[in-house]
Structures are given as structure tokens and as C-alpha cells.
Amino acid sequence: MNTDLEALFRAFAGTIGRPAMADAEFGETFRQMMAALVGFDYVVVFAYRGKERPIALYSTFGSEEHVIFVSLYQAGPYLLDPFYHTARERRTGAFRMRELAPDRFFSSEYYRTYYVQTGLAEEIGFFVTVDQDITIVLSLMRRQETGPFSTTEFELLKRAEPLVASMVRHYWSGLAIRFDAQLHNRPRRSRKSRATSTVGSQADTVWRDLNLTAREASIIDLVLQGHSSESVGLKLAITTGTVKVHRRNVYRKLGISSQTQLLAMYLKNLS
Template identity: 65%
Template sequence: MGVVSTLLAPGSLQDREVGDAFGEAMAALAHFDFVVVFAYRQAERPIDLYSTFGVEDYQVFVRLYQKGPYLLDPFYHAARNGLSGAVRMSDLAPDRFFSSEYFRTYYSQTRLAEEIGFFVRLEEDTTVVLSLMRRTSSRIFSPREWRQLKMAEPLVDALVRRHWGSLATRFVDQDGHGRRQPSSVPARVEGVWGRLNLTAREAAIVDLVLQGHSSEAVGRRLGITTGTVKVHRRNVYRKLSISSQTQLLSLYLKSM
């Protein structure tokens, strides 16, 4: 009860205090190796509100992630689509996520067995995601742990609304002269593909492919045949003078 009282008590708590209290409360329900809390708003670079990473892991999970890989993250897309509640990464991941170039070049560096995120949708198109992570050595969460974490959804929702209810002013960075600057990425996803001279349909297809969707899954999402998806993919590769998804991802990230 002491932790719960701290989480929901009136008054102002710093990000670190809120994150520590959240982690302590969740530790009573399940074992995990890391906690990280991100705030997402549209295509802007996510804000890291709290984490328990050491220096090396922080570079991978936060700094590298914020440079562009977040745009292909299933959690990022779920946040943009307004998801609420607790969800497993495996339930959100596209059908080819674990064999995708994004997974091979970025996500595999995390060496995670599983990740569970609590999604809390706020005003101003902002979603706070509180993630509990387990390394491969810890294996996945047990069914009992998952049930207990799901039951904690109301508590986590109340916590976020109480302490992180308004984050609009946080989506800005200070430049060297103290002026406030938007923290959005240099170009939104649509702008990247536009500069590479892709059509809207081609951009939609390659974006889904990079996220880890198969041609069949892309076709179902866009209402076109698998054959049409493959034709568009070949046209994109020819237009960009590339021959693999590895080159496509590299070109995408460089264009960011």
C-alpha cells in the first residue's frame, strides 16, 4: 500500500521518483530486467522520461533508438494509433518482424526475450508507454505474471495521468542560445520517401515492409494483391538503384 499511496498521492514528483515507484510496484507482480518510459507524440522524436539502463544499454535502448529506429518500432506505431492498456511486443509485432532488417540491424542489439508496455493515451495526441523488459537469459513473462500485470492497468493509468498528464511543453529542445526548438525529426516519414521520389503507394508499401510486414500482410492492410505489392517493391528497388532490404533500410536511415 505504501508504493500505491506514493504513486497516487497529491503533490509534484520528479520523473525519477515516479519511475522508481512504478518499478517497485511492478516488481511485486513480475520479474523484469529493465524499465523504460517513453512519451510519443505523432512523428516527433520520443521523449525518454525514465529508464533503469546502465551507460552502454542506454546508448542502444534510448540514444540510438531516438535517432530513427523508433519510426519502425511496433510500440511507436501502436502509440500513434491510440492503443491503451498493457500489451506484449509479440502481440504487436508484424508477421515478419523477427526476420526483418529492422530486427536484424537494431532490435537484436537489445537482446530482449520479451517486452510488455503499458500504453496510456493522453490529450494532445500524446501517449506514454511504460515498458518492462526481460533479457533472453530471463526468458518470457509467465502466464501468471502477465495476468497480474494486466490487472495493474488502472493503477498505471492513474499514475501517468496524475504525474505526466500534460507533456506538450516537453516536446521541445533547447538550442545553444536558449531558444525553444521543436524536437521533431528533421523530416517525417512521408518527407523521407518524398525526397527519394517515391509515390504515396510505394512509400506506404516500403514503410510496412521495413516494419516487418510480409508482402501478403502488406496486401491485406492496403487492400491490394500480393502480386501488386511485389511489383511495387521491384519498382522501388529499381528507382532507388538498390537490390536488398538491407540497402533500403540504410538509405532510409541516412535520409533521416
């Protein structure tokens, strides 16, 4: 695909002199700018703060796709997402999903149970840190039939990242008040909405409620994210053998025998 400079300049010109833009308006401007550079199927923008339920700022999904990519994601699976963990680390820049994913991510139960439902071949995210410990991630997605981004396309997007970051910090600042409202307004919501708005805090107690130790919980969290025993050992500075012993103990405590059952139990206790 050739860069459409006229479309790029036209989209950028729409922001000149604008002190503020609504979520949908700026999201559409971002989409138009990126579409002038590369082809893609979907755009979604999430804001993350700590373990709190992420806020969806903009997306281009249809109603059925929105359920999988947004509603279901916000209900708990985001806690196992490589993009979420990168956002929590406050990293900035443009990254491919496969750069950030743990070594066993694409064979993990999370990937088989949730991520394959998206039908994506690849996802590239712009990670922008803003105020109040918030990171905004703007994702460009391609479905399997479209295929992954080429090296040339990815390099072009990386070159555009400084401009994207500058615009995001200008038009999507002050999001802390929305996260605060998401927590403080729970009594006015339905029971289901109240539950999903505090998924992050519930995640801290899931394993404790199931009588796992802090060490066991740390290991199992990493396993569900897609880390191999070797990778878990490196991250926690323990031997691979110790990791495997803890995993066997956890399975025995929970009365399960597979990662499928482990993920099911995790998501059930979140909700």
C-alpha cells in the same frame, strides 16, 4: 515469483497525498510497484506525440545500454517500432511486443539490425493515452537469459493496468509543453541534436526526396516495419501481386537489391 504485497503497498503509499512527482521519482515508484508483482531486467518509459522524436521520461539502463535503448532509438529506429505505431493508434492497455509486431517483424531487417542489439527475450508495455494526442508507454523488459514473462505474470500485469493508467495520467500530464519545447528550442542545440529532434518530420520527406510515389512510400514503410507482402496488401487493400510489383520498382529506382540496403538508405537519409 510470489507477489510481494508489503513492497507493493509501501510503494503505493509513497504517492498518497502527492499532487506532483518528478519523472525519476514517479518512474522509480512505478518500478517498485511492478517489481512487487513480477521480475524483470529493465524499465523504460517513453512519451510519444505523432511522428515527433519520443521523450524518454525514465529508464533503468546503464550508460552503454542507454545508448542502444534510448539514444539510438530516438535517432530514427523508433519509426519502425511496433510500440511506436501502437502508441500512434492511441490504443490503451497492456500488450506483449509479439502481440503487436507485424507478421514478419522477427525476420525483418529492422529486427536483425537494431532490435537484436537489445538482447531482449520479451517486452511488455503499458499504453496510456493522455492529453494533447500524447501516449505514454511504460515498458518492462526481460533479457534472453531471464526468459519471457509467463501467462500468469502477464495476466497479473493486465490486472494492474487500470491503476497504472490512473497514476500515469495524474503524474505525467501536461507533457505537450515539453514536446513544444523540443521543437522550438532547436536553435540552442547542436546540429546533431537539431536533426534528431525532427526525425519524424524528416521521415515524411525521405522517400519523396528519393523520388518514390506516395503508394511506393507507403508500401516500403510497411515492409521495413516487418509486414509481409500479404500483410501489406491487406492493410492497403491491394493485391499481393501489386505489392510485389511496387517493391521491385522501388528497388530498381533506388539501385538496391536487398532490404538491408533499403534500411541503410532509410536511416542514412533520416540523419
